[in-house]
Amino acid sequence: MHQLAIVYHSAQGHTEHIARHIAEGARSAGTSEVELLTADTLAREPDRLLPYDGLILGSPTYLGGVSAPFKGFMDATGRLWRTQALKGKLAAGFTVSSLPAGDKQSTLMSMWVFSMQHGMVWVGNPFLPEQHKGVPYDEAANRLGSWSGLMAQAGHGSAADAFVAGDLKTADMFGRHFADTLARFAVPA
Numbered sequence: 001m002h003q004l005a006i007v008y009h010s011a012q013g014h015t016e017h018i019a020r021h022i023a024e025g026a027r028s029a030g031t032s033e034v035e036l037l038t039a040d041t042l043a044r045e046p047d048r049l050l051p052y053d054g055l056i057l058g059s060p061t062y063l064g065g066v067s068a069p070f071k072g073f074m075d076a077t078g079r080l081w082r083t084q085a086l087k088g089k090l091a092a093g094f095t096v097s098s099l100p101a102g103d104k105q106s107t108l109m110s111m112w113v114f115s116m117q118h119g120m121v122w123v124g125n126p127f128l129p130e131q132h133k134g135v136p137y138d139e140a141a142n143r144l145g146s147w148s149g150l151m152a153q154a155g156h157g158s159a160a161d162a163f164v165a166g167d168l169k170t171a172d173m174f175g176r177h178f179a180d181t182l183a184r185f186a187v188p189a
């Protein structure tokens with residue numbers, strides 16, 4: 001089995017809700033063991049990343065970028081960067097914000113640059129927006145049209161009610177795609 005970690009920060013639970021859907025999608029492949037790890041935990045213990053073959057990074061978009069706790073995690077990996085200890089792992093990113101665009105792209109770009117600096121291999125979100133095939137917009141996979149990583153839009157209210165079906169479906173598909181890619185390209189640790 002491959003080892004996959006979903007590393008996330010979530011203040012209000014929306015990003016965590018999407019992380020759990022991604023985990024379910026990844027587990028459905030039957031080829032990876034999947035763990036959810038918080039950015040706060042990893043900021044204290046970044047070496048916990050070492051056994052994983054793949055990392056899926058997730059943060060809410062705050063003012064067009066990753067949240068401060070997620071950046072704290074990123075910065076805590078500086079020592080791992082010096083030895084390129086994460087080199088060759090697969091990586092992907094997702095972000096949640098309240099607006100349809102909300103400058104989520106720059107959050108994903110920051111995760112991508114982070115992954116490139118660590119020598120990791122980036123995996124995208126390769127799904128054509130299903131509304132183009134007549135699926136109702138709110139039910140359509142990749143309705144927000146993001147290929148560089150997964151975007152989801154959170155309405156107000158509790159995390160369980162905040163997402164349309166299309167964004168939850170996309171999260172499941174994104175997790176499954178990452179696990180399938182891991183199974184195709186990575187040698188188990």
Ligand SMILES: Cc1cc2nc3c(=O)[nH]c(=O)nc-3n(C[C@H](O)[C@H](O)[C@H](O)COP(=O)(O)O)c2cc1C
Pocket residue numbers: 009010011012013014015016060061062063064065096097098099100101102103104154
């Ligand atoms: C400080 C702050 C900055 C935010 N900036 C943005 C933003 O730039 N774009 C956006 O669409 N939503 C923005 N939001 C909304 C959050 O992205 C949204 O509430 C998200 O669902 C929070 O995720 P969480 O529940 O996992 O904490 C911001 C929220 C906060 C608290």
